[in-house]
Amino acid sequence: MNITFLGAAKTVTGSCYLIETRDTKFLVDCGMFQGRANEVLLNAEPFSVNPAELDFMLLSHAHIDHSGRIPKLYMDGFKGTIYATKPTVQLCGIMLPDSGHIQETENEWINRKRQRAGKAPVKPLYTVKEATDCLGLFKGVAYGEAFSVTEDIRIRFNDAGHILGSAIIEIWVRENGKDTKIVFSGDLGNKGIPILKDPVAISDADYLVIESTYGNRLHKLKKETDKLERFISIITETIEKGGNVIIPSFAVGRTQEIIYDLNKYMDVFGDAVNKILNIPVYVDSPLATSATQIFRENLDCFDEEAKEYIANGDNPLDFPTLKFTQSPEESRKLNEKTESTIIISASGMCDAGRIKHHLKHNLWRKESTILFVGYQAEGTLGRRILDGAERVKLFGEEISVNARIEAIDGFSGHADRAGLLSWVGGFAKKPKKVFIVHGELEVMNEFSHTLTDEFGLKCIVPTRGDSFVVTADGVYENIPDAQVQRRFRRLAVVEMLETLREEFEELAGILKGDLKQEKSDVEIDEVAAKLKLVEKSIVDALK
Structure with missing residues (x-):
């Protein structure tokens, strides 16, 4: 074959x-x-x-x-x-x-x-x-x-x-x-x-x-309790500062796992989990809401521990302060709330969906936390934030990244x-x-x-x-396959141009922020000379 x-x-x-x-x-x-x-x-x-x-x-x-x-x-x-x-x-x-x-x-x-x-x-x-x-x-x-x-x-x-x-x-x-x-x-x-x-x-x-x-x-946190202890610590520290915890989460898998873990360790962590469970936890993704229902309909795929919870009358995918939003209006109102909230929203890599709106309203806030719980692929908005971008563009607006950025590998x-x-x-x-x-x-x-x-x-x-x-x-x-190889070779050049475009935008942002002349004229002249060489190379390529 x-x-x-x-x-x-x-x-x-x-x-x-x-x-x-x-x-x-x-x-x-x-x-x-x-x-x-x-x-x-x-x-x-x-x-x-x-x-x-x-x-x-x-x-x-x-x-x-x-x-x-x-x-x-x-x-x-x-x-x-x-x-x-x-x-x-x-x-x-x-x-x-x-x-x-x-x-x-x-x-x-x-x-x-x-x-x-x-x-x-x-x-x-x-x-x-x-x-x-x-x-x-x-x-x-x-x-x-x-x-x-x-x-x-x-x-x-x-x-x-x-x-x-x-x-x-x-x-x-x-x-x-x-x-x-x-x-x-x-x-x-x-x-x-x-x-x-x-x-x-x-x-x-x-x-x-x-x-x-x-x-x-290796995933940094190997024990389940280590993973959840850090999760709880990040949330409680953010809430104490009056911020929101924004969790870009894959609608299928990670969202249900987070809900399950909060339920599972209520007895182990006692007051710490109870404190979190007294805070409104919003799953702001119609897809995650529907996916959670499908989880509930496929108990035969659950492990023995989850089945035991269900047999004892405890729904491991639910707790009193957990709320599921449906309409775009409900989603928008989350960003009008004055009290601290936990918002779990898709998409997990931040490239689409409602999560982008929550990032727009929270990335610039020093008291808020963006908590990543899944893999962030190269080139995605989530990866740029996780890699330390100082500013990102959302809906055409440049947003400063002032929020606390955290990632927990153990949820992968x-x-x-x-x-x-x-x-x-x-x-x-x-x-x-x-x-x-x-x-x-x-x-x-x-x-x-x-x-x-x-x-x-x-x-x-x-x-x-x-x-x-x-x-x-x-x-x-x-x-x-010669045809496929040719196509990928051309797309590789497109990728190089896209990378240059992003770097040019970042450089422009740095220079706009330098209008107070924090850099010397010599440094600026060096940048200008280098850009002239790049400009000439691009013009030659177009010819």
């Missing part, structure tokens, strides 16, 4: 893999690219395979960086079945239309800007209706039950412990009388994560495609290096080759060396567009 890496290759987002056998073509995941400017452009690019020629698709989980381009795939001609676990099907039922709403809203803003510039309007990537229409292709399957899609292809979904419904996918392909088994890890969760079961151990594989988000680091839904190594170490029969995906390039390279050092595994870090022939005999051949 042939496997082509169409996304999450040398980057964290856009998971998408094409598998071709003698008689069949199918995708594993079809995610949206997020963060970097050149990668976001890929969302609107034509698929490198004709969607109408695809026989089916396998979806590891509902997060938008794995599912977000399914509506476009459908619009471009795909009409096959999408196999996913039942909770994933349910979550996609709310997440994809929500993504369609975001596409429409952002497109309206873009078109107003284009209209003022005298340019023709453009269409959104897809609409709410188109996202809703594609849901008819989904088919729910159970964990742990192997099933045949064709005479030569068998599939099994296993619990990945990342979010509700997330799956490790085992695929057996029979060619020339021999079976070749390839395993996709999907996004692997931490062991002991609240609510969900631990990732299932896989016994064998000929080939492994594994995520590497945290492949070169991704396994860290130790977790990934533990899972790979569970293979009784190790894979012939390991393809490392879904990570930043430096992390993937480091994780590749770690797997080789620890287990003697031969690893490949594929580039987008790379294609490999894999067989039961372990032979592979790199077949670069």
